[in-house]
Amino acid sequence: xxxxxxxxxxxxxxxxxxxxxxxxxxxxxxxxxxxxxxxxxxxxxxxxxxxxxxxxxxxxxxxxxxxxxxxxxxxxxxxxxxxxxxxxxxxxxxxxxxxxxxxxxxxxxxxxxxxxxxxxxxxxxxxxxxxxxxxxxxxxxxxxxxxxxxxxxxxxxxxxxxxxxxxxxxxxxxxxxxxxxxxxxxxxxxxxxxxxxxxxxxxxxxxxxxxxxxxxxxxxxxxxxxxxxxxxxxxxxxxxxxxxxxxxxxxxxxxxxxxxxxxxxxxxxxxxxxxxxxxxxxxxxxxxxxxxxxxxxxxxxxxxxxxxxxxxxxxxxxxxxxxxxxxxxxxxxxxxxxxxxxxxxxxxxxxxxxxxxxxxxxxxxxxxxxxxxxxxxxxxxxxxxxxxxxxxxxxxxxxxxxxxxxxxxxxxxxxxxxxxxxxxxxxxxxxxxxxxxxxxxxxxxxxxxxxxxxxxxxxxxxxxxxxxxxxxxxxxxxxxxxxxxxx
Numbered sequence: 001x002x003x004x005x006x007x008x009x010x011x012x013x014x015x016x017x018x019x020x021x022x023x024x025x026x027x028x029x030x031x032x033x034x035x036x037x038x039x040x041x042x043x044x045x046x047x048x049x050x051x052x053x054x055x056x057x058x059x060x061x062x063x064x065x066x067x068x069x070x071x072x073x074x075x076x077x078x079x080x081x082x083x084x085x086x087x088x089x090x091x092x093x094x095x096x097x098x099x100x101x102x103x104x105x106x107x108x109x110x111x112x113x114x115x116x117x118x119x120x121x122x123x124x125x126x127x128x129x130x131x132x133x134x135x136x137x138x139x140x141x142x143x144x145x146x147x148x149x150x151x152x153x154x155x156x157x158x159x160x161x162x163x164x165x166x167x168x169x170x171x172x173x174x175x176x177x178x179x180x181x182x183x184x185x186x187x188x189x190x191x192x193x194x195x196x197x198x199x200x201x202x203x204x205x206x207x208x209x210x211x212x213x214x215x216x217x218x219x220x221x222x223x224x225x226x227x228x229x230x231x232x233x234x235x236x237x238x239x240x241x242x243x244x245x246x247x248x249x250x251x252x253x254x255x256x257x258x259x260x261x262x263x264x265x266x267x268x269x270x271x272x273x274x275x276x277x278x279x280x281x282x283x284x285x286x287x288x289x290x291x292x293x294x295x296x297x298x299x300x301x302x303x304x305x306x307x308x309x310x311x312x313x314x315x316x317x318x319x320x321x322x323x324x325x326x327x328x329x330x331x332x333x334x335x336x337x338x339x340x341x342x343x344x345x346x347x348x349x350x351x352x353x354x355x356x357x358x359x360x361x362x363x364x365x366x367x368x369x370x371x372x373x374x375x376x377x378x379x380x381x382x383x384x385x386x387x388x389x390x391x392x393x394x395x396x397x398x399x400x401x402x403x404x405x406x407x408x409x410x411x412x413x414x415x416x417x418x419x420x421x422x423x424x425x426x427x428x429x430x431x432x433x434x435x436x437x438x439x440x441x442x443x444x445x446x447x448x449x450x451x452x453x454x455x456x457x458x459x460x461x462x463x464x465x466x467x468x469x470x471x472x473x474x475x476x477x478x479x480x481x482x483x484x485x486x487x
Contacts, residue, residue: 002059002065002068004057004058004059005057005059005068006068006071006072006075007053007057008053008054008057008058008059009072009076010053010072010075010076010079011049011050011051011052011053011054011055011057012050012053012054013050013076013079013080013141014046014049014050014053014079014080014083015046015047015050015051015054016141017046017050017080017083017084017136017141018042018043018046018047018050020132020136021039021042021043021046021087021129022043023128023132024039024087024125024126024128024129024132025039025040025043025125027124027125027128027206028123028124028125028126029125030124031123031124031125033123033124033125034091034123035087035091035093035123035124035125035126036125037090038086038087038089038090038091038125038126039087039125039129041086041090042083042086042087042090045083045086046083067484070474070475070478070484071475071478071479071484073471073475074471074475074476074478074479075479076141077108077109077141077467077470077471078467080108080141081101081104081105081108081463081467082101082104084104084107084108084133085097085100085101085103085104086100087125087126087129088100088103088104088126091123091125091126093116093122093123093126094115094116098456098459098460099115099452099459101463102115102451102459102462102463103115103116103130104133105463105466105467106221106433106438106466107130107131107133107134107137107219107221108133108134108136108137108141108470109137109348109436109466109467109469109470110134110137110138110217110218110219110220110314110346110348110436110470111219111314111316111348111432111433111436111437111438111466111469111470112134112214112219112220112221112315112316112436112437112438112439113316113432113433113438113439113445113451113462113466114221114438114450114451115450115451115452115454115459116450116452117450117452118225119222119223119224119225120223120224120225122223124206127210127223128206128209128210130221131209131210131211131213131214131219131221131223132213133219134213134214134216134217134218134219134220134221135191135213135216135217135219136217137217137219137470138187138216138217138218138219138247138346139183139184139187139217139251139346143180143183143184182255183251183255186251186254186255186258187216187251187346190216190243190246190247190254191212191213191216193243194212194215194216194239194243195208195209195212196208197239197243198211198212198236198239198240201233201235201236201239202231202233202235202236203231203236207223210222210223211228211240211317212243214315214317215240215243215244215247215315215317216243216247216346217247217346218244218247218248218313218314218315218341218345218346218347218348218436219315219316219438220310220315220316220317220438220439222317225448226318226448227317227318227319227447228240228306228317228318228319229318229319229320234302237302237306237319240306240317241305241306241309241310244309244310244313244315244317245275245278245309245313247313247315247341247345247346247347248274248309248312248313248314248340248341248342248345248346248347249271249274249341249342249345250268250270250271250342250343250344250345251344251345252344253265253268253271268381269356269380269381269382270342270343270352270353270356270380270381271342273352273353273355273356274341274342274352277312277336277339277352278308278309278312278336281308281312281332281335281336282301282304282305282308284328284332285300285304285307285308285325285328285329285332285333286300286301286304286305287300288325288326288328288329288332289303289304289325289326289329292325292326303319303320304329306318306319306320307319307320307322307333308332308333308336311333311336311337311437312336312337312339312340312341312347312349313340313341313345313347314337314340314341314347314348314349314435314436314437314438315347315438316432316437316438316439316447318439318447320447321443321446321447321448322441322446322447323440323441323442323443323446323447323448323449324443330441333441334428334431334441337349337431337432337435337437338350338431338435339351339352339355340352340435348435348436348437348469348470349435349436349437350397350400350435353380354393354396354397356380357378357380357385357389357390357393358393358394358397360378360379360380361378361390361393361394364376364378378390396472396473399473400434400473403434403465403468403473404427404430404431404434407430407433407434407461407462407465408423408426408427408429408430410457410458410461411426411429411430411454411458411461411462412426413457413458414454414455414457414458420442420444420445420453420454422442424440424441424442425440425442425444425445428440428441428442428445429445429451429454429458429462430462430465432445433462433465433466433469434465434466434468434469435469436466436469436470464476
């Protein structure tokens with residue numbers, strides 16, 4: 001175990017986090033809400049720990065092995081979340097550490113689940129930091145660190161592989177540092193386009209920034225209790241719906257389209273699955289909602305398209321309280337919560353490519369029952385999928401189901417408040433936290449509710465689920481394996 005290299009990587013992460021607090025500090029100074037000092041102290045603490053780790057830890061070898069890469073990712077996200085909670089604590093917005101940690105993890109993992117029942121009137125700097133954590137965590141903090149500090153280590157593919165969502169790693173350029181830069185340039189340009197579009201639609205610069213950051217990271221924190229529904233604007237809803245879909249698509253496809261491969265990008269199988277599922281679910285929910293909206297197809301389409309895009313991209317914004325929708329609509333929303341977006345995007349969930357491969361794997365096994373001697377190959381994106389990859393996907397799907405069941409049981413153990421003491425609340429709380437969606441399907445934790453009524457134990461369980469879901473289980477579980485810590 002290369003301890004010095006591991007400490008150097010963690011020091012770099014803390015320095016990047018300290019630098020990321022500077023925009024929130026500037027906003028706090030501009031608005032003068034009294035939260036500037038909270039960011040000053042947080043930045044000083046991060047610098048006091050990060051600078052010595054970065055400068056004094058000089059490893060002899062600069063190549064990260066797989067074990068060190070997974071360990072660095074897991075520890076980095078834990079430290080990032082702990083120190084990211086400091087502005088909430090120092091400002092007094094969230095005085096309880098477990099609540100502040102829950103909010104911080106929810107931000108960085110782009111979950112958007114909140115323990116703040118009231119968000120209006122909170123300090124502007126803290127609320128900006130709350131949404132900015134979505135943007136940082138959406139693409140990945142280690143990817144950001146590689147983009148800013150490409151000399152961080154010699155071999156870093158294990159870092160990005162452990163942090164990036166999806167069964168395979170999309171490597172755009174030969175060097176991981178160059179890949180990270182390209183991804184963040186695309187990410188930044190799309191975020192800027194979203195911010196400008198929201199201002200043109202009627203938002204002021206601050207509100208547009210909050211919601212553009214939440215959309216880009218597919219996180220969903222808003223500075224209004226009614227979320228995007230606060231604005232009651234078809235233009236704002238349409239723009240947000242469009243960009244939620246945009247950020248749910250693999251970013252490598254945008255780079256491919258910009259470099260002349262747009263035909264190949266359009267023909268991408270995962271993209272077609274993603275859009276096909278989205279359009280199909282929107283139409284089904286629209287038809288199911290029409291009686292509730294006096295048979296008005298366009299009104300039902302407006303609300304179904306937004307909510308479906310929000311939950312399928314795992315953003316979590318809302319313009320309607322879908323906790324009171326018909327059971328069929330809620331079941332379809334639960335389906336897209338589970339599937340999520342594309343690999344290589346900022347969306348959470350199982351990922352569309354895994355869903356597609358699992359479906360084809362199931363069809364292959366059915367065919368084998370009556371054609372046992374025939375060789376059946378699972379193909380995705382026009383290529384044969386290796387059996388090892390199919391095995392990994394099947395194991396991952398099993399682990400997801402197992403963790404969801406265990407999470408549901410653990411969340412329900414703490415004798416929660418009466419409005420949370422039902423299976424729907426416990427299961428969808430575990431589901432939305434693990435899949436980094438945010439709002440559940442019951443009214444208590446739905447788009448109009450919050451997670452404040454849960455006790456400390458349940459919040460810690462949900463916090464672990466958010467981290468495990470964002471890092472796709474194995475980096476977090478590896479922390480508990482003895483072999484990870486052996487020399």
